[in-house]
Amino acid sequence: MIATLQNGRHGPLALGALLLVAWPLVFSTPYDLRVFTLAGIYALLVLGYQFVFGHAGALALTQGAFFGLGAYVTGILGARYGQGFLVTFPLSIALPVLLAAVVAAPVLRLETHYFALATLGIAQVLLLVCLLAEPLTGGANGIPGVPGVEILGLSLPRGWPLLLFVWAWVIAGAFVAQRITGGLYGKAFQLMRASATAAQCVGIDIARLRLRTFLFSAAYAGAAGALFVHTLRVVSPEALEFHVMVAVLAMTVVGGRTRIAGAIVGAVLLVHLPEWFRFLESYYLIAYGVALLAMIVLAPDGLVGELERRWPQAPETLPTAEPLPPRSKLIPREPLLAVSDLRKRFGGVRAVDGVSLALKRGEIVGLIGPNGSGKTTLINVITGLLQAENGAVRFAGEPLGGLRPDTIARRGLARTFQNLDLVDELTAIDNVAVARAAFEGAGLRQALLAVGRDPTLERARRQARFLLERIGLGEEMGRPCGDLPHGTRRRVEIARALALQPSLLLLDEPAAGLSESEQADLARRVEILRDDGITMLIVEHNMPFLMPLADRLICLNVGRVIANGTPEEVQADPRVIEAYLGRRGEQA
Template identity: 40%
Template sequence: MSSLYSRDFIVTLIIVLIPLCLALNADSYGQRIMTLSGIYAIAAMGYHLIFGRLGALSLAQGCFFGLGAYSAGLIGVHFELSFLTCLLFAVIFTALVALIIALPVLRLESHYFALATLGIAQVALLIAINWTEVTGGANGTYGIPQLDLFGMELSSSNHVLIFVWFILVIIVSLTFWIMRTPFNYQVTLLKDTPEVAASSGIDIGRWRLTFFIMSAIFGATAGALQAYTIGVVSPATLEFQVMVSILAMTVIGGKNHPAGAVIGAILLTHLPEWFRFLETHYLIAYGVALLCTIIITPSGIFGLFEKFIIKNPAYDLKILPSKENKSVSDASSTLLEIQGLSKTYGGIKALKNLNMTLQSYQIVGLVGPNGSGKSTLINIISGLQRQDEGTIKLDGSFIENTPSYKRSNRGIARTYQTSLRSSGLDVYQAILACSTNQHNLKHRDNQTHAILTNSRLTSKTGSMVGDLSAADARELDLCMALATEPKILLLDEPAAGLSSAEQQFLSTKIRQLAQSGISILIVDHSMDFLLPVVDRLICLDQGSVVAEGTPAEVLADPKALKLYFGNSRV
């Protein structure tokens, strides 16, 4: 897997270095345009992280760009410090502002997040215009010194170009380091299916905060460089136009890959210059060119390149011995203990004072009519929903207030009633992304190999997850859950849509998993599938347990029969 990562890094470096080498022989104007391209590529790289990789529509990137420009520029003018010192100050200042903003804003979803970040950018713009004594008001601050490096002024356009693009190479390397395997796959999973990511042990909050701060740091770096190459910092750097440019660069270049940010920045800084001879009409040509690019390459220019030029290598699955599952507490011990669990939606009580236990090596079936609280119970155990009352003990520790990803880290895995599929990953990558309990990439690879060789997906390792059939997607869900090395496996309707043969395969697999010590809770409506496989059956109705015992005992219970099976024999 690391070879894919290395290949992507090398491709991106080539995309950075080729235009740089060409620009070294250009005139000062050509070098200036390339310098600006490099600056905007840095800002777009930050936006690639927050928007492209994480899917969060932040409209604060222009604000971070402006804050970097203002903070570096003001320090440079008033204290006559070296550029690197001013840059460091700008980066720290902007990162702190981003951190303060992040606390309330990162909790918001989709368009609320976009609006909140836009509001912050507007506030920054108003401050820049009206805090005249500090910012210079609408005139801005002028007289910012030229770029310098260790006391030497970078006066030639060649030196400025090399310096800016050197920083870009550092930023690209840092981006790849942050997005190294398997984190790149985890972030894709998080972007496409946050619920699956959370229940696979991925800390969504940590990634969102990291990417927001990193986008701010990259934006501030770009802003500081821009202020020093122009010599003036004005409210124009905080205007929405800057944000739109960065967004357009990221999208047109290809938002899913760091190389896209570089390509987008180069293209969008050069396009207006190419059309400049059209005078007043150049903006129309510019707009038409952008529109054509978006229509022709909806996934961005690098997306097109990736589609036709770069092919993902086929995975070579070695048959590895199945890894011993993580040790369970002890034979037939109580793994999960639920007491007094209640949950209300508005006026409807989904769960009422529910008590139950799960033992290791045990398969428990959960049945009940629609609305009886089965899915709510699984959601609460896995941490996707919060109970109103009650306690949940895992291995003797209370976990009812533990976030979903931590419950996954501690051994609770689940699948979903409707398969939630990440379209940006192939089968191998999706499983690898969920191996959150392994800290070594080699171990993660080995574990993924082992899971796949014991699945029905051995021939589909390179298939994109979105292209899988419903049955294969269910198999993948199970593989992904197993990759978290669970002690408890919660399966929400795992046999739905499967053929008899596929159900048989699944039954066998579930039994094998239970024999390895995993405790399994299955919700399914297919009694033909469920009854032969479970050791114990719990029947729910209106949020309460109405019958519990072996399948034979529950089937003999008149309440369960009446509520769930009607009066006919199963």
């Protein structure tokens, strides 16, 4: 905090923290303290929800259920079995995490609204089971007489002690969340949210990352549930009902989905809002709904996001460049890439229909063909994004069949995308740095144990600067990618692929949308990369760009290789001309 005050970049943040501390000092009746304590509990719940909803971008509707489960564990163990906080609290965290781990396998791979409904279903089942299991849960009546926080015979009274205890957990939770999401590991979350495909293709295991966010959410929810019961001294099915989930969702959206300050602002504001509107009596929930709607519509990025937009932060100073550490060379086996009899169909359409090809080390091969001839599908199969029905891909002699995209990427097979797949909010430096996550050992333990700023992030950014300079970027690398021109973004994407230190680079239409001078510049840099020993497969329509670069051209048509040879041979091949002309003829 002192550090942030000194460098002055986080003025609003410091002011907010000051307000937060002042709040309970000014409004300090037992009622105010209770509401502020509840706000702390919800802040913890929202901090947890930000992992899965904010960072992983998955609309999970289980957060209320995990909260209720944590509440019931503390309620049952505390009231029925007289257990103290040191027993109940860890178990209140452990059980929701366990439930999350069990349900994760089937539901985490579902997409958006399916995932939302599946998680909602799980929450509803938990509620109904709790209502039916009367002997254990007290049914709809719940369990009264839950003790307060008791640690080693000391019991914590309500009012200030409980408030400070709860907010101490909020601060601890915020600290852990900051460690996990603020470093290189956190950048990986951002890329995963922006584009799961791109994240996989820079070597990030997104399934594992998603699972972790889900488990973190459950852990925070369980802790919040336990503290909730200690505050209320009663546990009842209302804690499991959907309105808790709605409240958390609203707080997260109103505060900000990924910002720690957002969790606290959202919780403090929305816990107090209905209290402030109480004077409206039976109309106060209408006012609450209107205020909620207004905040969602007027500040869709959350109040903290809105503040950040109004007071943009000064750009960070660029790191110094640092070359990447040498990567252990692959055993030189030829060919580097061998594709044999690959087939992939979508419904009735044979997108790739028996393609075989080979790439020698150090070659630049152009892959051409009319639209819809299967070029991108072929690349997607090679990089593991799609599974082929038949055939094999061998990379440096090793079969790639069945491997995940992130595993393939880590082996040194990198790619770029036809439609740029960058994180607009991140700077060019960070977009490249994130691709070092798999190599710089950015992991959970490392993120938690780091002192001060995450050293792996610092190193990855120095390396990113090195890569970006090599591809010709200057000061603009410190700007968010969304603000950069198209040609520059193309180069950022190539730099990101280079961060994997690939042996083979697949470029999907790299010259598309570039000016002639940019194309010339790109061609020069591609040649430098070849001189550095990187083999390349370039999908391109732009023949003037490709012809002088490529050692060889391969032409696809309706999923088959129709020509393979030197650029001149292929260009003169009647089948190639027919494929392109025939296509043109159809269009005319």
